[in-house]
Amino acid sequence: MMERDISCASFMEHGDANNWDSKMQIFDSPMTIAISPSSSQDALQPQTDSKNTQKSPGSSGSRDINEPKLDHCQTPFLRRPLNKVGGHWLEEKHEAPEWWSLFYDLAVVAVLTIFSTNHELNKPSAIPVFLSYYAIICWVWTSQVHYDIRYQALDGWHRAAKAVQIMTFVYMGAASGDWNPGLIRNDEAFLATKSNIRASEHRTANESFKAVLASFIISRVFLTCQYSLSAFIGSRAGRRITPHIYTIISLVISSILTIMAIVIPATSRVMSLTKVTLFYTGIGVEVFAVWFSLPSDPLGPIRTEAMAKRYGAFTLIIIGEGFISITRAFNLAISGFSITTGVTYPQVILAIMIMYLLFTFLFTRFDPSMKVDSRRALIWETLHFPMHFNLLLLLAALVVTDHYISTIEAITNGTDFSITEQRFVARYFDELYLQPDYETEISLLRNLSNTEVPGEDPTVLAYQYLGQIMFQVANNYGIELDDSMVENLQSLYTLNTTWSSNDTLRSNMQSEAFNLLRSIIQKPASASLSGILWLFPTAGIALIFCAVRAILWHRYHGISHSIVYGSWIVLGFILSCLGLLDIGSKDFDVFAETVKDELRGINPMYLLVHARIPLVVVMGFYVVAYLSSLIILRVMERRSHHISGRKQGRADISVS
Structure with missing residues (x-):
């Protein structure tokens, strides 16, 4: 007699009338129902097929055949932990798949890319601002990883939780555009003493500070909910939940301190400093709780392989940021205002090879399956915070080196043209946002120069246009433009360009225009060079x-x-x-007649x-x-x- 099985996709029955195991919260292994074409009575009798009979937990046959199929067909909303005093929280087969963590890392990539684009590490003063935000996203990621590698299960609750985590992280990245804790003071009496640009910076920095802290609170509250629910079902299963209690307390304290940091008005320098101190004190409380509780974790040795993979993925994200920045710099260089890319190509190749060797040093002999005790693993984990930030500084220095060499190459190429080079440069001038366009301006300057008594001073007009060109070249090469550069360009264009027959007045006006032009060109060059100073130390x-x-x-x-x-x-x-080579004067003259x-x-x-x-x-x-x-x-x-x-x-x- 031929028999056929009905799978879980059709009419699978789970034990006795869809029996539910209250301890494990997973369905019992199914018994196959055989249907015989000759007898309907036979079809209603369960067959005790040896291949499908429920086996002991140590049996591999049932696990290999039935359980993957069963998990695919029916995932519980909440999976309970193992009923053991110690050891791992979940069976490995019931832990969340690696894809969930990789999906979460995509949000990290987006946030880090957005912030590094808006806050380039191109000068020493940018380091504290970058570090202040990096510490936040790094800890949000780390604290979530601590939960995920221990308690995240393959169930509906954690699947929905991952979506909330990603949305919170993305909002934190979107709110970071004007992040600068040093500029959060925004009382009107203080802002009245600042220029419009500076006052606007203070206001936007204050709003960004509040928005980032609000998203941080949301992440802490939701993580508290995750730990609380995990502690509840853990206590029902007879598990020790002491680490849960420590973590929940630290998260509550951190949330309260962060709320205080938002509510306190930034009406003075002391109040602004208090806001920042309260916020980072909350993060410090969470870090202390981790160091206090994890070495004595009743779960025993954590799944070090999972932790190694998560931190390995985060390290790759950091190195990947370098590739993004180098590629952007390379694109700007080969499509920019350089006569030749013969200098840029070798620099980019060197930067890529350095990143490749870093990858080799980090991962060639790295075996994530190694078993490491909790204390050693915690030290290894802590090492990654300064290591990753140092990598970001190194990668930024590599990019700044390419930026500077490309920019100076472009500025240098603006002098002593041959006829062929003039045509080549004219083509690239047309790609810049210049008012008026290059041909119109050159025609105007030529006509004024050929006039005995011109209506406008062609020298001042030329300085103005050259300042506009240098501004756009720096912008095209990705050099961050500070407010002083914009203000100097505005001042240059507000000069009186009327021709003066008085040689002294005309000479003074031309000298003033030249000094403003010098400051405009000197700014991007100086900013680029200052970002190279930490190259050797960080490497x-x-x-x-x-x-x-x-x-x-x-x-x-x-x-x-x-x-x-x-x-x-x-x-x-x-x-x-070799960083000692930085000692010495940092003042150089772009307009010097010779390199010497x-x-x-x-x-x-x-x-x-x-x-x-x-x-x-x-x-x-x-x-x-x-x-x-x-x-x-x-x-x-x-x-x-x-x-x-x-x-x-x-x-x-x-x-x-």
């Missing part, structure tokens, strides 16, 4: 972090890996010490930049670190095989 520290990260995660036997990571630390320290005059008296680092070799130096150190590790490991491996072979030979002789 060296990044190499040291790579070594320490590997040492903390792996327990190597033998001396070979100790030699490798020791050499990385030494090379990183030497490279960091331009670079007279400046610090050695700027000399290297003008020689276009800083990235070559970093690349050289990284290549030495990479090749030395390969050579050391290969030599030690051969030596080990040689020694083991000799021992084996002696053993054979003694036996014979």
Whole structure:
């Protein structure tokens, strides 16, 4: 007699009348109902097929055949933890899939990209602002990961929770456009003493501060709900929930402090500082709770593989930010106002190779499946906060180096044209937002120059137009334009351009126009150069972090890996010490007649930049670190095989 099974997609019955296991909150394994064409009575009798009979929890047959199909057909709204005093909260098969975490990381990518675009690390003063926001998004991500790798289950509740987390994170990124905790003071008496631009900056910074903190509170409240629900069902299952209690208390305190930071008015410098202090104190309370509770976590060793994968993914996000910025800089360079891209191409290639070697140092011998105790894993996890921020600084320095070399190349190409180059540059002038267009302005200047008594001074008009060109070139190359540059350009265009027959008046007017033009061009050049100052220190520290990260995660036997990571630390320290080249004057003159005059008296680092070799130096150190590790490991491996072979030979002789 032929029989056919009815699967869960049709009429599957779950045990006895859809029986529900109250302890595990999963459906019992189904019994197959066989339908015989000859007898309807047979069709109603459950068949005790040995392949489908419910097995013990340790049985793999039922798990491999029925449970994946069952989870796909029916996912519970809330999955209860294992009924054990210690150990993991969930069975591994009931944990949320990795795709959920990767989807959450997409929001992190978007937020970090938006913020790094609006707040470029192109000068030292930008570092505190960037760090203040990076600390927020980093902790929001970290605190959520702490929950996810322990308690996030494959159920409807956590699936819906992921959507709320992503929406909160995206709103936090959208509200960060004018983020600057140093400018949140907005009392009208204080703003009345500022220019319109500065007053507007204070108002928008205050609004951005409130919006980001509001989204932070939402994330804390929702995470508190997640921990509270997890603690409730955990206590019902007989689990210890002490870590839940500590975390919930810290989240409540953090939320209260953040609410206070929003409510307190920023009517003075002291009040503004109080608002910022309260907010970051709340984050500090959460961090302290983690350090206090996790080492004695009753769950035992956390799933270190899950944690390693999550932090590995976050590290890739940071490196990916570098690729985004480098690609944008490359695009601006090859489509911008440069006569030749022969200088830009090598710089971009060097930057990409440096990022590739960083990836190699971080992931070549990284095994996420290693079992690491809780304290060691917590230290390894904490290391990633300064390591990731240092990587962001390094990647920003790489981008700024490309920006500066491309921008200076473009400015330099604005002088001493040949006829062919003039036509080439004229084509790119047409791509800039210039008023009037290039041909009209050149025609006007030519006519005025050929007039014995012109109505307007062609020199002042030329300075005005050149200032507009430099402004647009800097903008096209992605150089952040500060308010002083805009104000100087406005001042340049408000000058009286009427021709004066008095030589002294005319000379004074032309000198004033030239000084304003100098400040306009000097600003983007100085801003670009100041963002290169931390290139060598961050590159060296990044190499040291790579070594320490590997040492903390792996327990190597033998001396070979100790030699490798020791050499990385030494090379990183030497490279960091090259930051001493920053000592010296940072004032240079873009309008100097010769390169020697331009670079007279400046610090050695700027000399290297003008020689276009800083990235070559970093690349050289990284290549030495990479090749030395390969050579050391290969030599030690051969030596080990040689020694083991000799021992084996002696053993054979003694036996014979």
